[in-house]
Amino acid sequence: MAASYRRDQQRLPAAERRRQILEITAAVIAECGFWGLSMQDVADRCGLTVPGVLRHFGSKAGLLIAVLAHRDVEDARSLRAHLGVSEAEMPDEWSEGGPAGVDLRQLCLATMRRNATQPEIVRLFAVLKAESLTPSHPAHDYFANRQHNALAAFTALARDVTDRPETLARQIIAMMDGLQDQWLRTPEAVDLVHEWETAAALLFDAAT
Amino acid sequence: MAASYRRDQQRLPAAERRRQILEITAAVIAECGFWGLSMQDVADRCGLTVPGVLRHFGSKAGLLIAVLAHRDVEDARSLRAHLGVSEAEMPDEWSEGGPAGVDLRQLCLATMRRNATQPEIVRLFAVLKAESLTPSHPAHDYFANRQHNALAAFTALARDVTDRPETLARQIIAMMDGLQDQWLRTPEAVDLVHEWETAAALLFDAAT
DNA sequence: GTCTATAGGACGATAGAC
C-alpha cells in the first residue's frame, strides 16, 4: 500500500505536524477505510516513524476522531465561502433549527457545488459512513449524531417550503448521498452539480 | 470480535459446508467489511480451523467473490418470488434491456419490499460498495459492473415512462440507495417501504 | 474434510534515549 517516502529530516512545530498528519490520514482512510488504515502507512507518507505519529494523537482511534473534528471545521469554512455568509451568521455547529436565515435549496446547491470540487473528502465520508454502521467502530457515534443533526436541520428549514418537512428532508438527503455515490465511482460519467439541479427541481417544485 | 463457539465435531458434505461458510462470512463482512474480516473469526463461528475454511475457497479474496456470487443467485431468486415471475421470464443475469416485460415501478417496489426484510444483506452491500471504491479492493470490478448494469437496465426500462430515461434511472437508484442508508442506521425510525412509495410517486409522476 | 504445526509478516502500542 505505502510507496517509498524519504524522511523529512526536520522537526516541524507540533501544530504544523498535526495538520500534515491529519490531511495524509484523511487521504489514506478515503482509500482503505479505518480498518484498512495502517499507522505504518501514515508514518511513511509523513516522513516519520510510527511512534512519531502516535505521540500527537495517542492512538489510531484518536487519530480518526481528530480527522473528523478537523474536517468539520474545514467544511463549515468552505461552505460559508460558497454561500457568502459570515461565521457569525453560520457557526461551525448548527443550532437546532439549522443555519438561521439560509434558504434550504441554496444550502443544498452550495453543498453540492463544494463537494464536486473535493471528491477525496466526499469519499472519506462515504467510506466511513458505511464502515461505522457497526457499533464497535470508533466513529459510530459521530455518524449517528451527524445523521440525526442533518435530518433535524433540513427538516427545520423545509418547514418554509412544504407541510411535510421531514419527508422532504429525508428525500433530499437520500438523493444527495445517492448521486454522490454514483459520481464517486464514475466521476467522468456524472456531472454531479447538474444531476443535483435536475433532481432538486423535482423535489422542491413538487413540495411547493 | 469472535465469541466462543464450540467445534462442530462433524464432517459436513462439502456443498453444505460451503453454504454455511458463505452465510457466516456474509454476516461478518456486513459488520466489519472485507479489510476488517478475519479468517480466524469466520473459522470460529463455523466450528472449524482456519485451514479448514481456506480449503473450500483458496484465499480470503476467493471467499469474498464466492459470497457475492452466492448472493446474486439468492437475490435473483427472492426477487422473482416477490414479483411472482418465473426463472424463464427473469433469468439470474439480466439481459441488456433489463428483465423483459417487467414494469420499472413494480420492479423497484418489489426490490424495496424484499430489502426491507433483509437488513443484513443490504448492509453487506452498502459496506462493500463503499470499501470497493479503491481499485485495489478485490470486489472493485464486481461493483463497477454492478453499477453499470443496474444503470443500463433501469435506463432501458425507463424508456417506457419518460423521454429522459437515464436521468430518471440515476435518480431512482440514488433515492433507493440513499433511503436504504438512512434506514440501515436507524431502522426503527424509518419505514423503508413507505418512504420509497412516497418518493416513487414523486419520481414517476413527474416523469410521465 | 479436517486437523496440527508453523512459516513469515504486519499490526498497534509502550519504554526510554537523545
Added chain:
DNA sequence: GTCTATCGTCCTATAGAC
C-alpha cells in the same frame, strides 16, 4: 519532537498427518 528497540498479538497461507 522524534528516534530505536521491542513486546505481544493478530494475520493469511502452506505442509503434511489422519
